Amino acid sequence: MVRNSNGGGGAKKQGRKFQNKNRTEELRKSEDKNELYAIVDKIYGNGLNVYTNLGQEIWCRIPGKFKGRNKRNNYIEVGAWVLVGLYEWGNENDPKSCELLYVYDRNDVEQLQNLPGVNLRLLNSKINSACINNNIDADADADDEEQGRIVFSENIVDEATMFAVDTGNTAIVNFDNDETINIDDL
Template identity: 40%
Template structure:
């Protein structure tokens, strides 16, 4: 019989590549005044700047909970929506840029954004305006930066075509006379 050299728990040492994240994760919403929704604008290693729903820019610390195992579900990048915990109640700490220092509490996925907009009755205009994945038109409607116009542009195009038709066109007519080929001196060029 073969000797067991690895022990009984040797199988746990391998990477769990196919392990799925927690299913049915509940959506965390702001329960206190110190918890604020924001969108990431600039990354600095274990910190980032975020513009919050109240319009202020804050410096946010990424806690250890959001690194290591399960980091894939908590990936923070520019344009990510987050829930921020303000330290204003017990600390008046400011970072070197004079911004209020806060803590990261939750990272929202793209699916969670729509659910947040439906369930939480606050003004989302500051977050939507700074969201890189969505462009906002002049009328406040969101679109994907593509504009299709009809009407006046077609009329203008017809006028340009009609004015070009009225002009004489100058074309190239090859002449019957063929000039002798001259040698070209490369040094003259």
């Protein structure tokens, strides 16, 4: 058996090698006319479609600093707020592509919306219209689930899979022949 003469502390050093420190940096703001605030609309393998604060839908390239080891701190999902940079050699009136510069978290988004002189109305309306189109009321459902209330859904579920689906605190009731159920009898 090999003897541990160093005490085993080296593994901790190697494990913390790429760990980020506590973030105390300032909010990343648009510093140029070619830097725009945007919302992620669709995600592809090597890029994504974003909807900018000027009302344009543009394809965006994801550079290497947002991939691999740094992906954990820069997680990109549909509806995420990002800062993108338009290419200088592109057409300014109708840009075709851009590059991802920064991914905002929830706290940063709140700070962005409170900044004076930044017009984010189009982005807010895009998020609200997406929520209405998808019938998503995330805040109400989250509050009900956190408080342990029963949430009824109108999803149609067939009898074969009704008991196989684990829905947590959600009650799904399927009425085939206008049946009535008295909740007090249960």
